[in-house]
Amino acid sequence: MRKFLIGCLIAFMFILESIFVELLPGDLFSNHILVPHFLIITIFFFSIYANRNAAIIYAFVFGLLVDVVYTEVLGIYFFVFPFTIYICSKIMKVLHANLLVVSVISLLGITILEMIVYEINFLIHLTSMEFIYFLQLRLVPTLILNAIFLLIAAYPYKRIFEKYAGEGKD
Amino acid sequence: MPQFFMNKRLIILLVSIIILVALIGFSLSRSKLTWPEQFIKDTTGWVQTLVSRPVHYVAGVIDNVKDLQDTYQENKELKAKIEEYGLLKAQVQGLQKDNEELQKIVDEYPSLNDKKLLKATIVSRDPNQWNELITINRGKNDGVEKDMAVITSAGLIGKVKSVSTGTSTVQLLSSEDPTNRISAYIQKDENNKKKNKKTSVFGLIEDYDKESKNLIMTWEEVPDGLEVKKGQIVSTSGLGGVFPPDLAIGKVVKVESDEYGLAKKAYIEPAADFYDIEHVLIVKRESSEGDE
Secondary structure (H helix, E strand, O other): OHHHHHHHHHHHHHHHHHHHHHHOOHHHHOOOOOOOOHHHHHHHHHHHHOOHHHHHHHHHHHHHHHHHHHHOOOOHHHHHHHHHHHHHHHHHHHOOOOHHHHHHHHHHHHHHHHHHHHHHHHHOOOOOOOHHHHHHHHHHHHHHHHHHHHHHHHHHHHHHHHHHHHHHHO | OHHHHHHHHHHHHHHHHHHHHHHHHHHHHOOOOOHHHHHHHHHHHHHHHHHHHHHHHHHHHHHHHHHHHOHHHHHHHHHHHHHHHHHHHHHHHHHHHHHHHHHHHOOOOOOOOOEEEEEEEEEEEOOOOOOOEEEEOOOHHHOOOOOOEEEOOOOEEEEEEEEOOOOEEEEEOOOOOOOOOEEEEEOOOOOOOOOOOOOOEEEEEEEEEOOOOEEEEEEEOOOOOOOOOOOOEEEEOOOOOOOOOOOEEEEEEEEEEOOOOOEEEEEEEEOOOOOOOOEEEEEEEHHHHHHO
16 A cells, blocks of 8 residues: 555656646746756655665656656656666765755756756757756756755655655564 | 676666667657557546646636736726727728638639647646657547647647647747757738838748747848848748648847858747647648548
């Protein structure tokens, strides 16, 4: 039952990203691009506080879903999601799993993800944006948006996933 | 032992990069969605509708309350507009008559002009915003086909990129995809009519400038060509054979020569808002039904 709920939570985040972009007033987009990365944040918290291997499987599944449903270029998120989760959880092995550290590392994860996706899109000519503009227009506003999301969601996520992991052990 | 593990990871990484490249290559070269993709899109589309409808409803109510505050101001503006409307109506009637007569002369050749509009609602929007895509709740079953134009009441917003059974994906004009080109023309300025006998300027909408949020249109410069000025209206020309003519695209903001001085470049402010979209219209072509 718990497992099912976690799946639902992640699926909801997947839908929420799209709704968020739809509903945000257009003025906010006037001179920058805000990209919600709620999905990867959720999976990352799951990987830290609950189960890393399951998290990587979630990352594969939802990466593929993002590719098919949203971007229509197969492979990019399918590859980048699990890769980011893996790298970040490797970094977390060295560090102390404190809520602040986890939040900062998840922002770092988003940076890695955005960079890789930018490079791939640049290579396949999906974007012609220059790197400087990418940083200014896209990366910095995105990080701020996701930092705000982390402020709201980090603590509840920790509670939920720790509870889930605790139940799994019993 | 650690050496061995490092190797294993390296191999996994390499294999997944190969798969990545293969998948990207595959998805860039195909012209139609494969059936598993269509199935996934339709299913998620259905789930997304379940969630997004109530959310949109609530957002709509909040917007309505906000609108109430501006009602007085809007009412004033609308009244001013209604006065212009009577004048326009008379003009339109005259034009319609002219048009009918002219149509008879050209003997009803199949034109892209015969169009039918199909209403659709947005199901989801790509949150990653690289390739600006939205999903709408109409698909093959409703007669949607690839490359149909999609408009809002304000103007053109994009074209249908791919179709599955119950949903279809629209690529907005604001995507930077190089294949996203539209043949357009700049309408003659009314004051300019007498001085210049040249017809309108025809060109291609080739790019989108993310920084200024403007579309970029280019055309080859002709010696005694029409001078394009700020504020002129741009619409689709119908020359590409894909879009019907005379769908509004936007207004010229500034004009400049390109790097080599051979072509002109105009920045166009889009007429439609690419962000606050909820309902769209798909322009169905009558003539395309005859083709199949």
